[in-house]
Amino acid sequence: xxxTEQMHIRVxxxxxxxxxxxxxxxxxxxxxxxxxxxxxxxxxxxLPFAVRIPNAETIAALxxxxxxxxxxGSVDDLFADIEARRDPRxxxxxxx
Numbered sequence: 001x002x003x004t005e006q007m008h009i010r011v012x013x014x015x016x017x018x019x020x021x022x023x024x025x026x027x028x029x030x031x032x033x034x035x036x037x038x039x040x041x042x043x044x045x046x047l048p049f050a051v052r053i054p055n056a057e058t059i060a061a062l063x064x065x066x067x068x069x070x071x072x073g074s075v076d077d078l079f080a081d082i083e084a085r086r087d088p089r090x091x092x093x094x095x096x
Contacts (some may be wrong), residue, residue: 007034
């Protein structure tokens with residue numbers, strides 16, 4: 001079937017630029033993405049992604065301050081910290 005219908009949308013300039021940058025990295029033009037998204041709406045008979053209103057627990061977690069979060073220099077340091085928490089006999093340095 002030929003493409004004869006047009007859609008016009010308005011979005012914020014920053015949103016458009018950011019989306020176009022991501023789509024460009026994927027090798028997809030914005031019009032191709034919209035076409036793919038519309039096909040998925042038809043195939044899924046709804047939105048092709050989860051749209052949910054967060055529950056109270058999720059809202060509370062999103063509102064927690066992030067300035068006091070523990071940071072790690074590497075993935076190995078992160079996993080060492082996780083392992084240290086699992087085994088109460090192990091200290092942060094990884095010794096018994």
